[in-house]
Amino acid sequence: MTIVAPKTPNLALKLPTDEGILLVEGEDRPGLVRAISSALSESGANIVSLDQYTDDPEGGHFFQRTVFHVDDFAAVRLAIEASLDAALGGGLDLTWTLADRSAPKRVAILASTSDHCLLDLLWRQRRGEIPMTVPMVISNHTVVADDVRSFGIPFVHVPSQGPDKSAAEERILELLVGNVDVVVLARYMQILSEDFLERIGVPVINIHHSFLPAFIGAAPYRKAKERGVKLIGATAHYVTGDLDEGPIIEQDVVRVTHADTAVDLQRRGADVERAVLARAVAWHCQDRVIRHGRETVVFQP
């Protein structure tokens, strides 16, 4: 494994300091907003923005994203956490996570031979558009190696021939477990096992093409062309054991016409894939997404 020194450190990324993002979810009951805001207030924090949503006024599920400012966040973080534990633990049955806005998410990217989603993410990372660092790109091929390294980012080749993927998955787990906060599949054309998804221990985001109506199976762009579709789409979602069926983070479409060939459709599809994946990764890294069963709550900017 070759580690190349970053040529262009992510100078563009200017993250706010002394700001935290608190995500809370759980069974709704009266007084939750008050309990959370009181806990923050007593810790000296001032709320900068707050989005709250309950999926049913009667007996629903509660979701809240709070951005707050507090002097010396690093110093008082433990005290805030204790205060939140006292307020939200116990009988309330809430789940919460606290993130430091000055710390970018560590994102590993897995790719195969297509570069459109991969390079788009690396480019946006370099431009400071997404609060993330990319400690490593892993591919089962080597065609994207040079491009990845030209961004100053390590590239690791983990071949994956044959029907048994366990050795490749083992190698990826060795490289990533403990080192990253999220894994992004940027057109990685391998199915990950449930065992892998469990052991990786962090969310995995995938992108795939989508159509209205659906064209299932092989050669979807050819089938879509035959039916004369007028829109080509993409869906970014969290990966679960149920292939391509995980909670949706973002979707979008692009308009096509009869004059687009199946190859054109694929190219337009690539455009919308990279745009949708970039938004999904950005929102995840900005702690805007809460998973809830087969759904997501996305507090959009």
Next chain:
Amino acid sequence: MTIVAPKTPNLALKLPTDEGILLVEGEDRPGLVRAISSALSESGANIVSLDQYTDDPEGGHFFQRTVFHVDDFAAVRLAIEASLDAALGGGLDLTWTLADRSAPKRVAILASTSDHCLLDLLWRQRRGEIPMTVPMVISNHTVVADDVRSFGIPFVHVPSQGPDKSAAEERILELLVGNVDVVVLARYMQILSEDFLERIGVPVINIHHSFLPAFIGAAPYRKAKERGVKLIGATAHYVTGDLDEGPIIEQDVVRVTHADTAVDLQRRGADVERAVLARAVAWHCQDRVIRHGRETVVFQP
């Protein structure tokens, strides 16, 4: 059957006079554009706009839409047709249709209980946005009767209970055959038989909801909600014997969020359904759509 005298005749609809629209399609071969433009030119016509498309430069299929101006179109129409017959008939194996831009298409609308698509079409017709007249609205229910008649448009109730739809279809055929140029299903919740489609003798346009990915069967909005879709869509298509699988004319989507309930999704779906159906009907009535197998060629404005 009550015929109400139109209160507000379609005053807004100002169609160009002395202009024709010629649609030609067939096997591509060298010289077709020249042959068509020569035939028009020799008839004294001047081309106003021309869109031509071939789906494969080698051995493909040829499509052309030509708008032309000619003095006294009604007087010279037969001569133009003869000239086109001479030029395009014979060995060239082309299909062509000629339309008079000053003559709006006669559009029958079939509806059930939902009024969003129906009223949107009637309203646009009244505003002169679509070159059409609506000689009749037929429904298997009566809830939309008053609204339809308030536009000065005849409403006919053709009940359709029971599993045997043949009597209802027979009645609709009696009313429509020979009287209309196109039939629009504006959320008409009855499946039309292949026999009906054959005997009606004019194109039938349908609208249905669509999602990326597809949610098939009953309660699609509830299923889409459970999966957390971010886009709700609609597809307008020509009806063939293969239910909901005919050539697509237009599609669009609208953005939804986690905060939209299944009922909200249905309402947003209704919005996009009426917009998509209105565009499909307008383009059809403007002779912008050529069917070709399971596909359409749409020469958009």
Next chain:
Amino acid sequence: MTIVAPKTPNLALKLPTDEGILLVEGEDRPGLVRAISSALSESGANIVSLDQYTDDPEGGHFFQRTVFHVDDFAAVRLAIEASLDAALGGGLDLTWTLADRSAPKRVAILASTSDHCLLDLLWRQRRGEIPMTVPMVISNHTVVADDVRSFGIPFVHVPSQGPDKSAAEERILELLVGNVDVVVLARYMQILSEDFLERIGVPVINIHHSFLPAFIGAAPYRKAKERGVKLIGATAHYVTGDLDEGPIIEQDVVRVTHADTAVDLQRRGADVERAVLARAVAWHCQDRVIRHGRETVVFQP
């Protein structure tokens, strides 16, 4: 003045009962979210959704929209208001308004001869898409009278010839003051005096065409056509003494091409005008908009 009994009462409008919407704004300081949520919580209210925004973490301005559920809202409303007064009054220097979600806003519409924005609003009102009633439409012309009355809505003609508009404004004030919650100018081609705006005592919403770049003065569509613009837009805003310069609520554009004539541009402009005005009015009636100086904060659905 003829009052026509509504033929089609707004049956489609099903508003939530026992829900309130609280808008709060003022100088930001620590603890505001907590103070508000505590006041609601102590009154037995449960927060359904909450959007909060501060325009600057240090010394900024605070905005919050809270939707809450409480049993028997009408019965406990006074108690909630007292509790909010106690919590938010005094030194905190906050402004707040409390709305009952079951009570639609009373919207007067002023129009001239164009009907596209007017009819679009009446139609959406009838379909229950906007939580509003329309007690009255006033016009300085009579061309829209029949259409308005066909919706079962009173139409009042207030002529406005000559340079002195004070008599017309006086008459409109007599009709509207105390009777409506908001006035919408749906292409009302009269400039309202500052005196009128002060005495009407409720917000006034206007719609006008907009281009990038701007084409100022008479015949904007012709000028836009000459320059070959590719987008036609519209802006909905609150009316202030500074004509067409009030706080913007919503804007949108529609794509046009070289093939669109100046008349086409105007028609496409009408489409986007009515869509933008409808969204602005809906958001206002849903208490989603807070005015702040020359800006608005819009908590979008």
Next chain:
Amino acid sequence: MTIVAPKTPNLALKLPTDEGILLVEGEDRPGLVRAISSALSESGANIVSLDQYTDDPEGGHFFQRTVFHVDDFAAVRLAIEASLDAALGGGLDLTWTLADRSAPKRVAILASTSDHCLLDLLWRQRRGEIPMTVPMVISNHTVVADDVRSFGIPFVHVPSQGPDKSAAEERILELLVGNVDVVVLARYMQILSEDFLERIGVPVINIHHSFLPAFIGAAPYRKAKERGVKLIGATAHYVTGDLDEGPIIEQDVVRVTHADTAVDLQRRGADVERAVLARAVAWHCQDRVIRHGRETVVFQP
């Protein structure tokens, strides 16, 4: 001037061979489509697609874009040109240009310190999305030098201090005249003289921010923020002596909210600037744009 050998030649760019694009414009008269298609047909060419537009059926201006296939285009090009000269020259007063689809346009890019438009173009060029080569990037600063060279593209620094720009313009003319087909100003913050525009001899394309309504002069994003605009836009246009007033090729907008700061607006503005410029450059390089006075005719894909 350092010329770096291209590391990644534009392998992705696969242009059709044996295809020509013919643009024709001039005073409309009967028979033009026929004359053009006859000339092509007699040269053995087969029309692949044809777009024709006349801005007024009576005495208007004629525009046509024709893509045709002919065996051995390079060999027969002169014969086709002679045939077109015979058919379209003489009394018809038409202007025409013929392009070889296999030959990418040579595009020089001028930039200053902003890299978003510049890098977007270089990246799309590398991905083969635009039929162009970039022989050279010129900047009056050096900050983008490394990035440009990492694409294997020559970077030339032409400083432009002081009020007299004639030396800088002279140097740019030396470098570009005869070597490029089009010049793109990718946020080049220097005003080009009329003398330069005349002597450069090729079209110059510029991009600038645009708002509805317009905010003229310095600090437009701050002014737009103060007014609370909901859309941020960009306009790509041909440069004429009349600054920022040349024929518009493409425009687009992106949605913003109250939560976006003036800096955010600028960033969102950068996104839409690069997308709009990329489309304008692509359409120009695909010979889809015909200038006509202060307008353009764009035959969109």
